[in-house]
Amino acid sequence: MASSALQxxxxxxxxxxxxxxxxxxxMVEWKKQWQVKSYKAYEGLWMTCSGNERTTCESHESVLKLPTEVQATRAVMMLSIFLSALAVMVSTLGMKCTRFMDGKAKSKSTVAMIGGIMFMVSGLLVVIITSWYVKMIxxxxxxSHRLQSFEFGKxxxxxxxxxxxxxxxxxxLSCRRCSRSSSSESISSNQLISISHPKSNYV
Structure with a gap:
């Protein structure tokens, strides 16, 4: 039960x-830019917004004209989302609370562990590319000039x-304790069955 709760x-x-x-x-607020006290500009991975009191947003027309950090961050973030979507499907098959692969306990725990590893890789990709984006900012x-200031956004x-x-x-999800607990539970249950039903040939 504890291993299922962890999953x-x-x-x-x-x-x-x-x-x-x-x-x-x-989101649009990946990078903030102030050119004057009242003029603000926000740059996202897909569009930019700028203005004084009222802001107008425009989507990026050409990918080739974008800065390198925007292109790389966009690609890695989309890759992470795709990998996480695959991990959702894989983990659903391997979790104990689902009825998929009920007859194969070892294979099911392995599938759950693979899904957890995929989630971990996806999360690491996001952390690495975001940290690199912050470094570039x-x-x-x-x-930049003193009149211009860059900051990273929300x-x-x-x-x-x-x-x-x-x-x-x-x-x-990838914790080995889940698979070990399942195997130990099956062994203990088999021992209880054998103890409760001893073989006897008394007449």
Whole structure:
């Protein structure tokens, strides 16, 4: 029962991390820029918004004209979402609370572990690419003019949180204790059956 609860907790954490990653990918506030005191500009992975009091947003027309950090971050974030979606399907097959592969306990625990590893890889991709994006923003801020200032926005924090939560959920799913507990439970139950029904040939 404890191992099944760990799997459910890990699966729910992974879903929360996936939702945070998806929302961060499509958020606009990845990078903030101030050119004048009243002029603000926000740059996202898919569009940019700028203006004084009222902001207008425009989607990125050409991928080739985008900065390198935007292109790389967009590609890795989409790869992470795709990998997490596959991990959801794999983990669903291997979790104890589902009825898939009921006759194959070892194979089912292995599938759950594979799904957890996929979640962990997906979360690590998000954390690595987001950290690299922050590093690029800091470098541009140091090289920019004094009238211009760059900062990272809310999407960066949401992305980092989503990646870390996904890694934590994948760690729960890929925990070896789940498969060991299932095997120990089956061994103990077999021992109880053999003790409760001893072989006797008394007449």
């Amino acid at each position: 459910i907790i890990g699966f729910l954490l992974s879903l929360v991390g996936l939702a945070a990653t998806i929302s961060a990918t499509f 800091v470098q541009k801020s140091n090289q 999407a960066v924090f949401v992305s980092l949180a989503g990646g870390l939560i996904t890694v934590a959920g994948g760690a729960f």
